[in-house]
Amino acid sequence: GNSVTQMEGPVTLSEEAFLTINCTYTATGYPSLFWYVQYPGEGLQLLLKATKADDKGSNKGFEATYRKETTSFHLEKGSVQVSDSAVYFCALSGYTGTASKLTFGTGTRLQVTL
Amino acid sequence: DADVTQTPRNRITKTGKRIMLECSQTKGHDRMYWYRQDPGLGLRLIYYSFDVKDINKGEISDGYSVSRQAQAKFSLSLESAIPNQTALYFCATSDSRAYEQYFGPGTRLTVT
Numbered sequence: 001g002n003s004v005t006q007m008e009g010p011v012t013l014s015e016e017a018f019l020t021i022n023c024t025y026t027a028t029g030y031p032s033l034f035w036y037v038q039y040p041g042e043g044l045q046l047l048l049k050a051t052k053a054d055d056k057g058s059n060k061g062f063e064a065t066y067r068k069e070t071t072s073f074h075l076e077k078g079s080v081q082v083s084d085s086a087v088y089f090c091a092l093s094g095y096t097g098t099a100s101k102l103t104f105g106t107g108t109r110l111q112v113t114l
Numbered sequence: 115d116a117d118v119t120q121t122p123r124n125r126i127t128k129t130g131k132r133i134m135l136e137c138s139q140t141k142g143h144d145r146m147y148w149y150r151q152d153p154g155l156g157l158r159l160i161y162y163s164f165d166v167k168d169i170n171k172g173e174i175s176d177g178y179s180v181s182r183q184a185q186a187k188f189s190l191s192l193e194s195a196i197p198n199q200t201a202l203y204f205c206a207t208s209d210s211r212a213y214e215q216y217f218g219p220g221t222r223l224t225v226t
Contacts, residue, residue, distance in 0.1 A: 032213045034213075034214060042219055043118070043204055043218050044157075044206075045217070049213075089156065101162065101172075102157075102213070104156040104157045106154055106156040
């Protein structure tokens with residue numbers, strides 16, 4: 001079945017540091033890949049997505065590239081801010097003909113300090 | 115106003131009680147989902163519905179039931195709550211043309 005593996009957190013960075021959160025996946029077929037972000041006390045929000053190999057999703061300074069050869073979708077940001085402190089979830093959705101179900105990783109907590 | 119709303123936002127209940135969590139959406143999506151979030155486990159799918167007449171079990175449906183009262187409303191019931199159902203519950207929606215889902219703010223449920 002489908003699965004997503006994320007690096008364990010928490011990840012603690014100083015403001016303006018470079019961020020990488022690793023995500024690898026196992027899936028049949030050609031899944032779409034997503035990063036969701038959960039700010040404290042809120043639900044999940046879609047941060048970015050990629051629907052096919054070599055696509056790069058980007059939003060709010062975050063980027064992730066769909067790497068089929070390494071089955072990875074690592075999240076990066078060049079300069080984090082305190083406001084980026086949140087939990088980040090990698091997810092995939094495999095096409096089954098009927099389903100748009102998501103499989104989530106366990107989440108990585110990011111803490112950014114001044 | 116929020117596109118996906120959940121009520122209540124917080125609930126404390128006792129073991130054995132029946133409880134219902136409600137979800138409403140104004141996005142016009144036909145697909146709705148219920149997840150639970152536990153620390154270190156990510157989100158796990160409880161039930162999902164692709165339209166009003168379609169209900170499907172997710173990976174952890176035991177102890178839960180759902181009702182799709184209308185396209186915009188999807189409720190989750192715990193028939194007899196137990197402490198290990200203490201968790202954060204999220205409702206989500208999507209349309210049939212895309213895979214991304216839109217989440218409500220969550221309901222924090224505590225069963226004592």
